[in-house]
Amino acid sequence: MNPAHLRAGTTATNRAEYQARAGTPGSPLNDIRGARGRAEALRAAARSGMDLDAAITAGLSPLDRDQPGLW
Incomplete structure (x- = not known):
């Protein structure tokens, strides 16, 4: 685990971030x-x-499989 990527947040901000990342095509989520x-x-x-x-x-x-790479 890399503690450098952790930051304090609330349950609401965590859920919002999860939903935003899960909606991104190609996301591991x-x-x-x-x-x-x-x-x-x-x-x-x-x-x-x-x-x-x-x-x-x-x-x-x-849908996610056919997304072109960004880099």
């Missing part, structure tokens, strides 16, 4: 497997030597 399913899939891919990009893409909806 849009993963159809959920947070735990995404983590387990990425861990399994890393352990087996599979392509991590493919494991990430597998959890995205077609």
